[in-house]
Amino acid sequence: MSLRSVVLVAGFVLAALNLRPAIAGVSPLLDEIMGDVGLSPAGGGAITTVMVVCLGVFGPVAPLLARRIGLDRTLLAGLLVIACGVALRGLDGAPVLYLGSALAATAIAVMNVSMPGVVKQHFPSRINVMTGVYVSAVVAGAAVASAVVIPVERLTGFGWRGVTALLAVPALLAALLWLPQALRGRPARSDGPRPYGTVLRSRVTWYVTALMGLQSLTFYVVLAWLPTIFMERGVPAEQAGYLLSLTNLVQVAASLAVPVLAGRRASQVPYVVGAGVLTVLGYLGVLLAPTTLPWLWMIVLGLGQGASFALVLLIIALRPADPAAVTALSAVAQSVGYVVAALGPLLFGYLRELSGGWSVPLTVALGVLAAQIVAGWLAGRPATLGPGRP
Template structure:
């Protein structure tokens, strides 16, 4: 998805896309993440969790393949399909981790860190690869098809397993994904992931422009953005592992909030002075915060199915909010002629984000129709795997 941004200039020159349509092309995947995430739990019920992940990889490969073809409509269609594929995998993989690992924290850390590293690689390597191979922007985007096919090949040995959990029966009344929001704990988790995603995508989209307006050279701004992603990957690796060992994740929620406060506050008050410190602080916040939000989905769920349902709802709300974040910041920038009000808005959003994280970080798990404190022994999933029902694990 992020590979489009580095080639958008060449893409527009070749296709004649307007700025608005080019902006839609980069926003469309995030909208897809939100729109298709709620369908993942139902798909897993019908064809099995492992098969559903395999299907998401097939769709991902198909979407990337469509972007190579000439009609510009297929560029949009491919982005939509690839976004839908990633939405399914984003929901299903944490549920798989919940089912297969007694202590999911370290595995969620590796998973979250891989998202940061993959995004950094996609943004940094697309143009150099195209230049080294002497290919155009279409082929440069198509090069990432290799990774989709490699992931599918690695997943195939388990793709047909999990037949015992398949069912074509409709979801029982009151057990749909959205019914989880009747429980306060599910609303806290959803709000925290959503508001965290707004921070992640909003400033991430505008950080190079903000630094350039502050007098930071464009090349240096690009390096700082890369550093932000690297620091974020390190934080994403460590935060879930630590979360899994804690009775309550509230200290981590506060740490993420403080890191955001330092990063955003520094960029507001003195963006050209101490820029390295502000960018590192923001990288720690966005990497650790996003990984923590995904981990809370797993830790607050008693079973893999509930984890998939909660992940679908939380990511639907989160990504739809995140898709509008960069637009709102851009509109505020145009209206005020500076970054004071956009950054002030993000700073203000830290209050409800931290409050939601405080509620989501308490030692509790979702139950059918109620919220209950987690016992140290946890709860065994219906599939027979020992997923920890609370943050303390077993």
């Protein structure tokens, strides 16, 4: 492999690793952030909610930027904006905390939509492999961030502001590695077909969008509140961060293995339903016996959530009849799905305030998971989304 190829792959992987730390790095520090800034539980949950809303709302900006400056430069701009956003939220005051979070999430939204195009542009003969690498790197980035923020805070003595600002460093490193691609890339316009009319009229689109939104909602609830739930049950903060990291690390393995198996079959229903059931079991463990074998619940939860995320991306790629429809379906599913997902952390915060504990929020989450399994059964059935198809 040439040096150019090594730099390309390294830049791509590191860029993917930056797609979740700005979100995942908040939850282990959430109690400290709320106490320092003076936020209620709902206000603390709103940090993640703001970011997930931005993931849904600003994703459609990516095609506009790509047509104007090219995919490679769009990706570079996203990395630089992530760095600016996480650095900004380390400043004093709740407004800049939310503003910096929104800025970082907007960049992540643009990169989320751009990355599949980058895979096709730079790795046309290895799309399946590099898509798996991409998904695994996204999950691994969340796992690493949730595991290291507390130890880094204690090691450096920087406090939560300095630690969250340090998340700008990997984004800047990824930008440096990606810079040769951005300088080499052509900012030519890319005006491919946009079959949104066909996509929006299809029932398949809304099954997939529902699956995307519901599995994302339960994922971001875990990302935002899981360490807090464990800490309120007496688990030390550092161990709570490790438990969140464990479930994210298990997701890496699931996201690599499950699509290979599920992609060989016409129907993905058994896999999607199985992933939903595993997620239910993980939530039940946290609800009923959080301090009894918590590592087991995290493994089960990670298997379920990692498989669910990978499967919805696989279904998005399989259902449309042509590449242009894949892009359209992905845009619809991610935009609507992430807006739905944004309700999760905020709703959990309100339910925690109203009920005074976590039993009610976790029970509501089980109801959401039941709806996710139904959506998965509908989306996982064999179908083709294309002209004249349902």
